[in-house]
Structure formats: C-alpha cells, structure tokens
Amino acid sequence: MPANINTLTVVDLVPFGLEREHGGFYALRLSRPNWADWTPGQFVMIRPETWGPELPWARPLSICMLSADLILFFQIVGRGSKRLAELRHGDKVQVVGPLGTGFQVEKDTPTLLLAGGMGIVPFVGYVQRHPGPNALSLLFGHRAPLEYYPFEHFDDKVEARHFHEAGPEDLTLFLNTVDERVASYAARNGLVLACGPLPFLRAVQGMCLKHKARAQLSLESRMACGAGACLGCVVKPLLDEASGRNRSAQDIPEQMHKGLPVPTCTCGPVFWADSIDLKD
Amino acid sequence: MDKKLERLRINLPHAGGNLQLKNPVLTASGTFGYGLEYTPYGNLTELGGIVTKGLSLKPRPGNPMPRIAETSCGMLNAIGLQNCGVEEFLKNCLPKLPVLDLPVIANIYAHSLDDFAELSGILADAPGLAGLEVNISCPNVSCGGVLFGQNPREAARVTEAVKKKAKKLPVIVKLSPNVTDITEIAKACAEAGADMLSCINTLTGMAVDLVKRRPLLANITGGLSGPAIKPVALRCVWQVARAVNIPVIGIGGISSAEDALEFIMAGAYAVQIGTANFRRPDRAFTLVREIADLMDKLDIENLESFRGSLQV
Ligand SMILES: Cc1cc2nc3c(=O)[nH]c(=O)nc-3n(C[C@H](O)[C@H](O)[C@H](O)COP(=O)(O)O)c2cc1C
Ligand code: FES
Numbered sequence: 001m002p003a004n005i006n007t008l009t010v011v012d013l014v015p016f017g018l019e020r021e022h023g024g025f026y027a028l029r030l031s032r033p034n035w036a037d038w039t040p041g042q043f044v045m046i047r048p049e050t051w052g053p054e055l056p057w058a059r060p061l062s063i064c065m066l067s068a069d070l071i072l073f074f075q076i077v078g079r080g081s082k083r084l085a086e087l088r089h090g091d092k093v094q095v096v097g098p099l100g101t102g103f104q105v106e107k108d109t110p111t112l113l114l115a116g117g118m119g120i121v122p123f124v125g126y127v128q129r130h131p132g133p134n135a136l137s138l139l140f141g142h143r144a145p146l147e148y149y150p151f152e153h154f155d156d157k158v159e160a161r162h163f164h165e166a167g168p169e170d171l172t173l174f175l176n177t178v179d180e181r182v183a184s185y186a187a188r189n190g191l192v193l194a195c196g197p198l199p200f201l202r203a204v205q206g207m208c209l210k211h212k213a214r215a216q217l218s219l220e221s222r223m224a225c226g227a228g229a230c231l232g233c234v235v236k237p238l239l240d241e242a243s244g245r246n247r248s249a250q251d252i253p254e255q256m257h258k259g260l261p262v263p264t265c266t267c268g269p270v271f272w273a274d275s276i277d278l279k280d
Numbered sequence: 281m282d283k284k285l286e287r288l289r290i291n292l293p294h295a296g297g298n299l300q301l302k303n304p305v306l307t308a309s310g311t312f313g314y315g316l317e318y319t320p321y322g323n324l325t326e327l328g329g330i331v332t333k334g335l336s337l338k339p340r341p342g343n344p345m346p347r348i349a350e351t352s353c354g355m356l357n358a359i360g361l362q363n364c365g366v367e368e369f370l371k372n373c374l375p376k377l378p379v380l381d382l383p384v385i386a387n388i389y390a391h392s393l394d395d396f397a398e399l400s401g402i403l404a405d406a407p408g409l410a411g412l413e414v415n416i417s418c419p420n421v422s423c424g425g426v427l428f429g430q431n432p433r434e435a436a437r438v439t440e441a442v443k444k445k446a447k448k449l450p451v452i453v454k455l456s457p458n459v460t461d462i463t464e465i466a467k468a469c470a471e472a473g474a475d476m477l478s479c480i481n482t483l484t485g486m487a488v489d490l491v492k493r494r495p496l497l498a499n500i501t502g503g504l505s506g507p508a509i510k511p512v513a514l515r516c517v518w519q520v521a522r523a524v525n526i527p528v529i530g531i532g533g534i535s536s537a538e539d540a541l542e543f544i545m546a547g548a549y550a551v552q553i554g555t556a557n558f559r560r561p562d563r564a565f566t567l568v569r570e571i572a573d574l575m576d577k578l579d580i581e582n583l584e585s586f587r588g589s590l591q592v
Pocket of ligand 1: 143230308309310311333334338357361363415454479480482504505506507509531532533534551553554555556
C-alpha cells in the first residue's frame with residue numbers, strides 16, 4: 001500500500017460539549033499513521049471501511065493533532081459526518097494524507113491566529129508544534145457554546161480570547177477586534193493565519209489586504225478526489241492585470257500564476273491571502 | 281510482469297493497427313487529472329492506460345463553484361471542462377508521462393467541427409500519444425458538448441472531422457446516455473469511421489438543498505456518475521456492442537473486479553474507472569490484480585474468450 005494511504009483503527013470517538021450527543025461535535029482518535037512528517041494546516045481524506053457505495057467520497061478533515069494517536073475533529077453537517085459519528089472503538093478507517101499545504105511557521109514572528117467555528121481545529125496542532133508559542137495569540141469566534149470546541153488546549157499556552165456570537169452585534173464586535181489586531185500585526189510585520197467559514201475568511205482577507213498584513217487563509221471546500229484531479233474544489237487566483245501573473249508577493253505554486261482556478265486540495269488548503277480571489 | 285497478470289492483456293484492433301493494453305483497466309476522463317496527480321498512489325505503468333481530462337484548443341476556466349455534490353451511490357459534477365489547453369498539455373504534461381510503457385489517450389472537446397479538426401491535427405503529431413477520445417457527450421457546457429452526441433448526423437460529422445486529422449491515432453468516440461436510442465448514435469459514429477466507442481458519459485441530473493431552497497451546484501444541473509449509473513451503463517454497453525463491429529469500452533459506476541468483468545461479459549473490450557478513484561486514490565491500481573484473482577476464481581481463461589459471453 002502506498003505510504004500515504006493508511007488503514008487506521010478507531011481508538012475512540014468523544015462527543016464534545018454539554019449536550020454531548022445533541023451538539024454534533026466530536027473528537028475522533030485514530031491509531032497513529034506511519035507518516036514521516038506533517039505540518040499543521042494539512043488535512044486527510046478519511047473513509048471508514050464500513051462505508052458502501054452509498055457514500056462514494058472520502059471526507060476531508062483538518063488534522064487537529066498528532067501525538068500517540070491521530071486526532072481529528074468534526075461537526076455533523078451532512079450525510080458523511082453523520083455516518084462518521086457512528087464510528088466505534090476498533091472500526092477501521094482508510095486515511096489518505098497528510099495532504100495539501102500547511103501554515104507558515106516563523107519562530108520569533110508575532111503571529112495572530114484567527115479562527116471561526118471549526119476553523120479552530122488546525123490551530124490546536126499549530127500551537128502544539130510551534131517552536132516559540134509565546135509569539136502566538138488567538139482570537140476565536142464561535143456560535144455554539146465554547147465547550148463544543150477544543151478551546152481548552154490554548155488557554156495555558158497562548159494568549160487566547162473567544163467571542164460567542166449570539167447576535168449580529170457580537171459578530172460586529174468580533175470583526176472589529178480582528179480588524180484592530182490585524183492592523184497592529186501588520187505594523188509589526190507579523191503574520192496572520194485564519195481558518196473558518198468562507199464569509200469569515202472573506203472579511204479577514206479584506207482586512208489583511210487593507211492593512212497589507214502578511215496573511216494566510218485556510219479554505220474549507222467540498223472535495224471528491226483530494227488529489228487535484230477532479231477540479232471540484234477550485235479557487236480563483238488573484239491576477240495582476242498588467243503581468244498576467246499572480247499578484248501575490250509570496251512564494252506560491254507555479255500553477256497559481258497560470259490564471260486558471262486551482263485545486264484547494266493540492267495548492268491549498270492554506271493559501272497566501274493576497275493570492276486568491278474569494279469573490280463569488 | 282507475473283504470469284497471472286499476463287492473461288489480462290488485450291488487443292483493441294483498429295484501422296491503423298492495434299491498441300495493445302496490458303490489462304483492461306483504464307482511468308476515465310476528468311477523474312484522474314493528467315495522470316501525474318496519482319503518482320503518489322501507484323505506478324502508472326501498471327494500468328491498462330489513462331484517459332486525460334478533456335482538452336480543448338484554448339485553456340478553459342470551467343464553471344462557477346460549487347461544481348460537485350455527492351448523492352446517494354453517486355455524485356454530480358458540473359466542472360465545465362476546466363483544462364489547461366492543448367498547448368500546455370503537450371509542453372508540460374505529456375512529456376512527464378511514461379508513454380513508452382503507458383498508453384495515454386487524450387480526451388478532446390471543442391465547440392465546432394473546425395476546432396475539433398484543429399485539435400485532432402495538433403494531437404496527431406504528439407509523440408507518444410496512444411489515441412484520442414472524442415467527448416461529444418458533456419452535459420455541462422452551454423454550447424457543443426452533448427448536442428453533438430444527441431444527434432446521429434452531428435455525431436457522424438464530428439467523427440469524420442476528427443478522423444480526417446487524427447492520422448494513425450485510433451479515434452474513440454465517447455457516447456452520451458442522454459439519448460432515446462444510443463445504438464443510433466453508435467452506428468452513425470461507426471459508419472463515419474470511429475475506431476472504437478466508449479460509453480457512457482454522465483447522465484444529466486440535479487440535487488437541491490431543501491432548507492436553503494437552492495440547487496447544490498452553481499450550474500443547477502450536472503452529470504451523474506458512480507455506482508448509481510452502473511445499470512444504465514451496462515445496458516448501453518450491451519446494446520452498443522451488439523449494434524456495431526468496433527471495440528466498445530465500458531464506463532459507468534465500475535468500482536470492483538465484479539463490475540469490470542460484468543461489462544466485459546456484456547461485450548466491452550476494456551473498462552474505465554471514474555468516480556471509484558475518489559473512494560480510494562489507489563482504486564484503479566489495485567483493481568488490476570483483483571480482476572486477475574476473480575478470473576481465477578471464475579475459471580476465466582482469458583478476456584478474449586470471455587468477452588461478450590453473456591447468454592440471453
Ligand atoms: C469530476 C468529473 C469530471 C469529468 N470530466 C470529464 C471530461 O472532461 N471529459 C469526459 O469525456 N468525461 C468526463 N467525465 C465523465 C467520466 O469520464 C465518466 O464517463 C463518468 O464519470 C462515468 O463513469 P464513473 O461512473 O466511473 O465515474 C467526468 C466525470 C467526473 C465525475
Ligand atoms: S477534490 Fe478533486 S481537485 Fe480537489
């Protein structure tokens with residue numbers, strides 16, 4: 001079997017939060033894959049062996065953490081995640097990965113982590129593996145109660161603030177805080193990393209471009225192949241009209257200079273914020 | 281190659297010679313990129329061959345997102361033929377493929393007869409290419425596409441236009457199931473000089489979000505593929521294989537060795553694996569040996585004698 005396809009065993013599946021079963025948030029612990037290395041921000045394509053033809057795709061899940069076990073985190077959002085929530089100790093799952101690009105790691109650079117909802121997941125591993133966690137701080141916006149998310153991992157390691165979005169005014173407060181922080185990190189040549197739903201990333205991208213912050217965005221996208229082959233998960237690159245090349249000041253895959261939409265699964269999921277066009 | 285796999289060899293005869301495959305497992309257009317995307321998951325030269333993503337004369341950005349949706353036992357796609365264009369393919373993809381040991385078939389798409397002819401002419405001279413597969417059956421583009429494949433006269437004209445320019449390359453015409461009588465189109469293509477036929481492309485379908493009251497695809501409709509379409513595909517292959525005297529390649533929902541042998545029993549020379557690649561990226565690679573194992577189990581001596589052995 002190729003090294004990047006592992007058959008792993010479910011250690012346990014732990015519902016998160018107060019209402020546990022009802023919340024639909026789970027931590028999935030799997031036996032350790034034989035990966036040589038991985039970078040936080042990367043993801044896996046996971047498909048339980050018990051799935052038959054009724055679910056033809058594997059599911060992309062962000063890598064939360066790798067220690068003695070591989071830890072993934074998900075929320076029930078559709079037919080696939082609903083079935084993932086039925087996994088039991090001892091079940092076998094096929095795991096392809098680690099896939100895609102990870103977040104930039106800079107030891108001494110002040111780094112701002114911006115998470116919306118389940119976007120917090122890759123930052124668990126990011127903080128855990130970062131060589132200088134003192135340089136990190138996190139702003140976390142969430143709709144479900146805080147207990148549903150793996151937030152306690154941050155408390156003791158980095159400066160972390162959370163914003164519970166109960167109404168529109170909470171969202172405004174959160175985004176205003178994000179905007180101020182992005183501005184201050186940009187002024188210090190810091191790094192901004194964001195992960196969350198598309199509307200959140202659009203807002204963050206707007207702020208990062210406005211303040212000229214060095215920033216990366218991690219996209220969540222529906223995926224079928226996870227291999228850059230089906231072109232079902234693409235995003236448009238931001239091109240410079242004069243040169244026809246990508247506008248990004250960063251080192252990005254050559255494919256992103258050619259003008260055609262690029263697969264999120266191979267050129268991403270982590271993209272430099274100035275390299276992609278998130279408009280409809 | 282071990283003896284067991286030796287028995288999987290097949291020959292697809294055509295006017296310009298023989299298309300020889302190590303085994304009947306090809307990958308379906310649009311599901312396997314340009315092949316290179318799958319090198320982390322297997323050795324390409326162990327496959328019978330690959331069919332590239334649909335190529336057009338100029339690069340195409342494809343349809344707006346979302347473009348894919350999973351459905352029960354299948355998926356919908358409306359990629360809209362995003363591709364890098366023939367020039368880029370020849371410059372940066374084909375040279376990286378192990379063409380001496382891997383038949384590479386270029387799937388082609390165009391809006392007009394002239395463009396089909398020009399594209400075929402360019403590819404006819406490409407070193408190492410094993411064949412052309414003509415997509416007259418794409419349901420996801422507003423002009424051309426399936427329109428060519430729904431009318432026997434149009435289908436014949438496209439076939440002729442490609443054949444004229446393809447030189448010695450075998451020309452495979454890929455048929456649409458979105459027609460009343462697929463044998464009518466099949467016969468028209470065969471008479472117009474097609475060397476082989478492949479069937480089927482996707483069936484037009486649609487999925488919606490009940491809460492948001494919106495379609496799941498930006499294109500509204502898309503092409504259905506995967507296990508859900510296998511019975512339709514099998515029926516089409518069976519009908520077409522009886523209607524024409526040229527090799528037929530089976531496509532549609534093929535995910536297992538059983539599926540593959542069923543298509544061959546219904547008359548297919550070879551099969552293409554599409555949506556099943558998404559279940560596991562090494563699916564096409566592992567299928568080769570599974571077919572050989574199943575042949576042992578079912579006492580199938582070779583594929584030549586087994587082909588079309590369905591008794592009705
Ligand atoms: C994502 C996707 C993209 C496709 N793109 C093409 C294409 O570019 N050209 C083509 O002839 N067929 C294309 N097809 C159709 C497949 O080649 C195949 O005919 C169809 O999916 C049925 O086979 P399957 O059920 O094994 O997937 C595409 C299918 C999918 C799922
Ligand atoms: S999921 Fe197929 S290209 Fe990304």
